[in-house]
Amino acid sequence: MESWVDSEPSGFSLSNLPLGIFSTELLSPRIGVAIGKYVLDFKSFVMEGLLAHLNIDWSQVDFATLNDYAALGRSRHRTIRKFLQELLISDTRYGSLLRDHPQRRQSLLVLRASATMHLPMRVGDYTDFFVGINHARNCNKLFRGDATLAASYTEQPIGYHGRASSVVISGTPVRRPVGQFNLDGQVFFGPTRKMDFEVEFAAFISKPNTLGEPIGVEAAEEHIFGYVILNDWSSRDIQQREAFPLGPFNAKNFGTTISPWVIQPDALIPYKTKPISTGSELPKYLVERSSNSVHDIVVDVTIKRGSQDFQLSKCNFKNVIFSFPQMIAHHTAGGCPLQTGDLIATGTVSGETVDTLGCLLEITKNGMEPYQIFNNDTGSTLEMGWLHDGDCIEFHGYAGDSSDPEHISFGSCTGLILPSLVTSLEKL
């Protein structure tokens, strides 16, 4: 499926067509569709009447976030995506609408490099799960000396409520948090000593459910608007002091970064695969008809320290024991209402080897074993412990072979660590 717009192997071919919110010097923040090196200005595209044949009341749609668009529902999203593919394909039968209309091409296609991306949705609630089983095992081993998982972990997707207000778009700097932690047997208040990232996969909700009315596991996929990759920045020392018995709080509410392009579910159908089986019998509300319910998506994690880049890890989102439909079915089983724009994440997803782990807690064994990374190009070595101020962490996510023009790119999810506003360490 080659497009007349651009046929670079960028991961943003006609097979992808993700949605995001962009602005330029001239354009206010608005919905755009990525195609090759360009963004289609979807708001102006609609205003020009190019989707008039779909009989959608666009006057009710606020184009400054994707919330109203998401609420149009999956079948309309499918119809629009299909029409855009037919319009943007090289031998389109709709050439006169855009390809052969120089003025519209000029105004509706914006270079992605000149676009500033914004948070794609107004996030209602943010939920973080814990379905990466290797991560769970490694945490158990580090903190309790035993990797064995409780039955309650494999029989239901364990999750907690995260902080919606601190979800930010890729590129937003993240400030090192200040908090209380133990150090050498004493308690201090000051900048965290254990700053970490977490590689996660996340889904945005389109269709809401009513308080008290669960979403069945087979219906759940129709409630998913699309997917992003997510970095749930964490402070491990603050977390260790605060997390019992109510879970992580200030250790994670200072910033959660997401990638800017919302990948549509249909683009990821070819990359569906089986979750990791634990052998546990599941209650009916979690049993799926299809076993291909999770995604084979790779995330390359790079750290830029000083002027050098190092490849830190290569994660894969198939390393989970529950799918998003299972997480949604569980989340709503008791009646919790999901709303358009809610964000649901997997928790850290790690592989089994050290070069496939999703956070420094695991990579460095809670800071006890620094990890050596070699840069082939420069010949230098990085001894990796916790994150430093000035470090930039970049996730690059994709499904398929990155040399295949039809592969699906998630773009990147990056954040630079800023120093704390407080620099002193106060002993309690």
Added chain:
Amino acid sequence: MESWVDSEPSGFSLSNLPLGIFSTELLSPRIGVAIGKYVLDFKSFVMEGLLAHLNIDWSQVDFATLNDYAALGRSRHRTIRKFLQELLISDTRYGSLLRDHPQRRQSLLVLRASATMHLPMRVGDYTDFFVGINHARNCNKLFRGDATLAASYTEQPIGYHGRASSVVISGTPVRRPVGQFNLDGQVFFGPTRKMDFEVEFAAFISKPNTLGEPIGVEAAEEHIFGYVILNDWSSRDIQQREAFPLGPFNAKNFGTTISPWVIQPDALIPYKTKPISTGSELPKYLVERSSNSVHDIVVDVTIKRGSQDFQLSKCNFKNVIFSFPQMIAHHTAGGCPLQTGDLIATGTVSGETVDTLGCLLEITKNGMEPYQIFNNDTGSTLEMGWLHDGDCIEFHGYAGDSSDPEHISFGSCTGLILPSLVTSLEKL
């Protein structure tokens, strides 16, 4: 301070003047101010130009929730409240504006009994703390056999992120949640067997802070818009199975009820008192200049079962170890942004005796010791265990002597338990 509107000892005198969102058969949901048996239609009041002298751009204010109003800031709230007191006082010098203007009196004052109340604010994030020390001690004793608290509990306000989408207004029925729990050594999926309420005090945020920029403890009170009472409905068996290590999730996200009137901070100044001292040295960011930083507010908890009412408990919000300013300073210490409309609650607040406890978990010792309640009027006794379907729990909150016309009423926070949609019990 007697009002010409109404001088019943209702708790809604000129000393109170709380704000809420009401509607009637004729009026769409809008901001109202409670005065005696009436609600002042604040939206129409503003539209009639009666606050024109304040030079506020009301065209930017959406009157359907209190969010925009809250964002106007504390000094404007004070000015408006003071003007309303001067307007509504018996010997007002502004008589011609409303008191002696029969047409306006007729249209702007609505009987509270004919008003339907709505969620006062669009809740961004909901945070639940755990600052009720008697509750924390009792939980420790029940689950670990020892009431002793960890230093990490007394040296920082422990909290977790709750679910904003399931916050509902008083009077909304709450459906018994379905979930996984242990019963006699087996795991089941079905309606919870341990349905509970929790008596909590809560604050709404007015002024936001920026990501990465903490709110100092002395500045924190200026970020509080007002207060409500809150019932954080809980399922104790679901909670016990899911809460390790990430905290409560489905055990609490099926419904959280709040009272409809937002009590302004100035109305509660006479009821400030000292928190419970634990003797712990606090880090500087939690040290307050004034020790009168919490509130002496009583909550009567009543259960209606069948046709009978029983007084279940009498709680007091002074039984906490941290104030809202301390909770806010801690919440933002690491940089977490609070937004206008965020809701922050204390967690369950219990007294020291069985008739002052804030939840059935404590009152019945996790269901092991049913609690006898006697109804003086009818002579009947209720053996109280967990909540039944059809039970109606009512909190009635107030500051001051309820026979004093100037006392401050929070109104009530009520919820009826509906049966689960699923009635079967599935064994895993």
